[in-house]
Amino acid sequence: MIAIINTGCANINSVRFAFERLGQTPTVITSPEQLAGYERAILPGVGHASVAMKRLVDNGWQQAINEYQRPLMGICLGMQLLCESTEEGNVQCLGKIPGEVKALDVGSLTSPHMGWNNLSVQQAHPLTQGLHADDQVYYVHSFAHTVNNATLVSSEYGQTFSAIVAKDNYAGMQFHPERSAKVGTRLLQNFVDWQL
Template structure:
């Protein structure tokens, strides 16, 4: 049973439909008390980090996520919120995955980083099963997690950044697996199969 956390900061239907295509029946939850009843959870997110983080804290999600001991994965902004802090609004985040989120140094490239881009595998992990070097996924972001020991897969856009991270039962994907065709489908299936 998969919970999709609805904090009001994401269009969750595309994530729900992606899991339904895998034969799963995810449940969209709106109350932190519901979280402990699920085997795994997704934290999606779009928008501004400071607004999203305030909603998590004000509505009791921070404690529920801290206490959750099963697989939980953030997508896009949801991944960034699992990290220690972000330059977007200069806020402290959930601190479940080590590292800071900083503005992408894109140089002469346009920001945000939007569209299909390659992945590079840094570490083997259950979440990267079946992934090969230089496969492409769909990104939309202007902030990114710095590469560190939690980085499983990296991307490149003006600089190298974390595309998939994991620490203990928490993981994150900076791109949108639900919009990333066959590669995204495989990665979501890996999350479904992930055993701690």
């Protein structure tokens, strides 16, 4: 059973529909007490990091996520909230994945980074099964996790940044797998199949 955490900072329907296309029946949960009853969980997110982080703390999600021992994956802003800190609002985040989130240094490119981009696998992991060098995924973001030992897959837009990260039972995807066609479907299936 998959829980989709609804903190009020994401369009959760597209994520729910993506899992339903895989034959899963995810449940949208609105209370931290519900989380422990699920085999795996998704933390989606859009918007401003400081607002989303405040909602997580104020509504008791921080403790529930800290105590969760099963696979939990953040998507887009949800991934960034799992990291140590972010420059967006200069806030401390959940600290489950090592590394900082910083504003993308895009140079002369347009910000936010929006559209399709290639993936580069840095480390083999159950979440990267079946990925190829020419695979592309769909991004919408202005901030990104700096590449470090937690980086499984990177992308490049003005700079190299983390596309997929993982540490213990926590993982994150900076792009939107639910909007990334066949590649995104494969990655969501990898999450469903991920055994710790």
